[in-house]
Amino acid sequence: FSTEAGETIRATLFPGDGIGPEIAESVKQVFNVAGVPIEWEEHYVGTEVDPRTESFLTWESLESVRRNKVGLKGPMATPIGKGHRSLNLTLRKELGLYANVRPCNSLPGYKTRYDDVNLVTIRENTEGEYSGLEHQVVRGVVESLKIITRQASLRVAEYAFHYAKANGRERVSAIHKANIMRKTDGLFLKCCREVAEKYPEITYEEVIIDNCCMTLVKNPGTFDVLVMPNLYGDIISDLCAGLIGGLGLTPSCNIGEGGICLAEAVHGSAPDISGKNLANPTALMLSAVMMLRHLQFNDQADRIHNAILQTIAEGKYRTADLGGKSSTSDYTKAVCDHI
Amino acid sequence: FSTEAGETIRATLFPGDGIGPEIAESVKQVFNVAGVPIEWEEHYVGTEVDPRTESFLTWESLESVRRNKVGLKGPMATPIGKGHRSLNLTLRKELGLYANVRPCNSLPGYKTRYDDVNLVTIRENTEGEYSGLEHQVVRGVVESLKIITRQASLRVAEYAFHYAKANGRERVSAIHKANIMRKTDGLFLKCCREVAEKYPEITYEEVIIDNCCMTLVKNPGTFDVLVMPNLYGDIISDLCAGLIGGLGLTPSCNIGEGGICLAEAVHGSAPDISGKNLANPTALMLSAVMMLRHLQFNDQADRIHNAILQTIAEGKYRTADLGGKSSTSDYTKAVCDHI
Ligand SMILES: CC(C)[C@H](C(=O)O)[C@@H](O)C(=O)O
Ligand SMILES: CC(C)[C@H](C(=O)O)[C@@H](O)C(=O)O
Numbered sequence: 060f061s062t063e064a065g066e067t068i069r070a071t072l073f074p075g076d077g078i079g080p081e082i083a084e085s086v087k088q089v090f091n092v093a094g095v096p097i098e099w100e101e102h103y104v105g106t107e108v109d110p111r112t113e114s115f116l117t118w119e120s121l122e123s124v125r126r127n128k129v130g131l132k133g134p135m136a137t138p139i140g141k142g143h144r145s146l147n148l149t150l151r152k153e154l155g156l157y158a159n160v161r162p163c164n165s166l167p168g169y170k171t172r173y174d175d176v177n178l179v180t181i182r183e184n185t186e187g188e189y190s191g192l193e194h195q196v197v198r199g200v201v202e203s204l205k206i207i208t209r210q211a212s213l214r215v216a217e218y219a220f221h222y223a224k225a226n227g228r229e230r231v232s233a234i235h236k237a238n239i240m241r242k243t244d245g246l247f248l249k250c251c252r253e254v255a256e257k258y259p260e261i262t263y264e265e266v267i268i269d270n271c272c273m274t275l276v277k278n279p280g281t282f283d284v285l286v287m288p289n290l291y292g293d294i295i296s297d298l299c300a301g302l303i304g305g306l307g308l309t310p311s312c313n314i315g316e317g318g319i320c321l322a323e324a325v326h327g328s329a330p331d332i333s334g335k336n337l338a339n340p341t342a343l344m345l346s347a348v349m350m351l352r353h354l355q356f357n358d359q360a361d362r363i364h365n366a367i368l369q370t371i372a373e374g375k376y377r378t379a380d381l382g383g384k385s386s387t388s389d390y391t392k393a394v395c396d397h398i
Numbered sequence: 399f400s401t402e403a404g405e406t407i408r409a410t411l412f413p414g415d416g417i418g419p420e421i422a423e424s425v426k427q428v429f430n431v432a433g434v435p436i437e438w439e440e441h442y443v444g445t446e447v448d449p450r451t452e453s454f455l456t457w458e459s460l461e462s463v464r465r466n467k468v469g470l471k472g473p474m475a476t477p478i479g480k481g482h483r484s485l486n487l488t489l490r491k492e493l494g495l496y497a498n499v500r501p502c503n504s505l506p507g508y509k510t511r512y513d514d515v516n517l518v519t520i521r522e523n524t525e526g527e528y529s530g531l532e533h534q535v536v537r538g539v540v541e542s543l544k545i546i547t548r549q550a551s552l553r554v555a556e557y558a559f560h561y562a563k564a565n566g567r568e569r570v571s572a573i574h575k576a577n578i579m580r581k582t583d584g585l586f587l588k589c590c591r592e593v594a595e596k597y598p599e600i601t602y603e604e605v606i607i608d609n610c611c612m613t614l615v616k617n618p619g620t621f622d623v624l625v626m627p628n629l630y631g632d633i634i635s636d637l638c639a640g641l642i643g644g645l646g647l648t649p650s651c652n653i654g655e656g657g658i659c660l661a662e663a664v665h666g667s668a669p670d671i672s673g674k675n676l677a678n679p680t681a682l683m684l685s686a687v688m689m690l691r692h693l694q695f696n697d698q699a700d701r702i703h704n705a706i707l708q709t710i711a712e713g714k715y716r717t718a719d720l721g722g723k724s725s726t727s728d729y730t731k732a733v734c735d736h737i
Binding site: 145148171172173188189193194195198199200201202203204205206207208209210236238239240241242243245246268269270272273274275276277290293294295296297298300301302304305306 | 484510511512527528532533534535537538539540541542543544545546547548549575577578579580581582584585607608609611612613614615616629632633634635636637639640641643644645
């Protein structure tokens with residue numbers, strides 16, 4: 060991406076379900092105050108099935124991201140028991156979102172048991188245990204297929220090393236269980252090793268997932284960039300979020316085919332508090348900051364990021380999930396005031 | 399098991415590799431001092447392949463456990479690249495060790511970031527992602543099969559609820575990713591629900607693995623007994639061990655077909671410090687305590703358990719992995735003195 064001075068960028072916005080619209084509103088306000096030259100193309104992701112996608116996601120929504128190549132999404136509830144894939148999985152598939160990137164940093168001023176977390180998980184986002192291939196062999200015996208391909212593994216490994224280098228990170232750890240899944244996780248590791256050779260300035264190591272989880276809870280400071288197959292990424296990214304306070308505080312961004320960047324708050328839609336002006340918009344705001352960095356709007360990204368950190372650190376305005384009493388709008392106003 | 403006064407029980411001992419023999423020696427000493435009426439049937443698990451088992455485990459070793467129905471095993475290194483299954487997996491398979499039980503409690507006096515851990519993980523130990531079924535579909539595309547059966551799922555669920563009831567536990571949480579692996583993890587959950595109905599006094603809940611890991615690092619006190627498929631158990635039990643200080647402090651016990659109980663230290667064989675009188679025998683001692691409880695030698699189990707907790711809490715004798723300076727034998731002597 061390169062942007063000329065004065066140019067306006069169009070970006071897609073999926074506010075999502077539940078608290079989604081409220082926290083999306085917070086992002087819009089913050090972007091306004093920071094003078095971010097973005098024009099939102101907002102798409103309501105509703106509950107009607109679009110026959111062209113066979114999902115709850117309209118064709119227009121997908122086209123919007125494909126055209127703009129950049130977007131922000133709020134939480135999407137998975138309609139249960141209707142035989143449809145979750146909206147999240149449909150998006151990953153349709154947009155070829157091959158890498159899910161989640162930086163995880165201890166927030167100064169928001170105390171958890173850890174103050175030394177500074178790592179990034181990079182998750183393969185399209186295959187592995189998420190193949191959707193499952194069947195009953197005989198009554199009482201079911202199997203599911205984990206698929207690992209050279210193409211997807213190389214792609215996510217390339218992205219991880221590229222990311223590490225571009226962000227001044229020193230080490231990439233490939234997380235696996237190749238002592239058991241020798242062929243699938245073995246192929247994943249092989250691809251990581253191949254890519255590692257092209258980045259001699261980055262230290263490469265391989266860590267077995269069980270050991271990785273133990274080390275993460277004992278001493279998360281030992282990790283830098285972690286790259287891994289889909290399910291391990293799902294598990295470890297949530298574990299890491301827990302270290303710094305939970306999914307309400309962790310941003311995420313999906314990298315897709317053709318240079319798509321779809322930033323995303325990975326927490327749920329919290330139907331219990333939706334519409335009550337109680338939700339914490341931090342994860343969506345921080346995800347929006349990732350989107351800005353992708354667009355190289357670094358100045359605005361820094362200002363918004365610092366304003367969020369300061370507001371949380373001061374502690375006067377915090378939402379209920381962080382032990383505070385602020386409404387979504389008061390907290391958002393405080394962030395705006397800090398910009 | 400019922401034991402008459404004055405009776406001696408025969409139990410199998412596999413000291414294992416690396417530090418195994420040293421820490422097994424510690425257990426023997428502690429058992430002697432506590433007057434445990436056990437006669438060890440010790441088997442060296444060596445590096446020669448037994449053609450009858452096609453593994454590094456001799457037929458006699460297996461027969462010994464099958465006959466005694468109770469045993470203790472130290473760490474076993476997996477010979478790499480010889481095309482043999484790991485000894486650990488061979489044991490699980492040959493002895494039908496269907497449930498791996500790992501209690502995880504904060505140790506009073508050994509400070510970590512958590513002081514409120516008091517849970518037990520119960521892991522299905524025979525199938526799932528450990529099926530060993532993997533192949534290349536075409537060049538660059540490999541798949542592995544996760545197998546879930548009704549039989550193995552019911553068996554481990556039965557054990558988990560039985561364990562919860564027998565140990566005064568109140569809640570069983572089934573850990574899964576059935577929102578993605580609907581059929582495999584779905585079958586696992588279905589079996590857990592069936593068993594749960596027979597235990598109305600035990601609260602039953604289902605927790606998605608990513609959320610479980612996040613909650614474990616934020617607030618482990620919310621969990622009681624956790625039951626899960628093989629790989630999740632591998633990951634979560636190590637995560638939990640990390641919460642209280644690592645695998646050097648966590649006991650484990652495998653429940654097998656025909657009432658076998660094989661207690662096991664799950665840490666590695668630590669070749670770097672082997673033979674140097676530096677290893678921490680705590681995990682193997684605590685595993686031996688689990689074996690004693692299984693045999694209903696509760697008095698000796700309590701005395702040994704308390705002696706270990708006191709020694710660690712006092713802090714005068716601790717091995718290097720816990721930040722202390724004691725040798726294996728000095729620490730062991732301190733435990734013996736406390737009995
Ligand atoms: C909602 C669920 C399907 C999803 C996943 O498993 O990938 C979520 O946990 C995530 O991490 O985005
Ligand atoms: C050594 C390895 C094969 C084993 C496993 O994955 O089960 C270990 O991690 C364990 O938990 O006992």
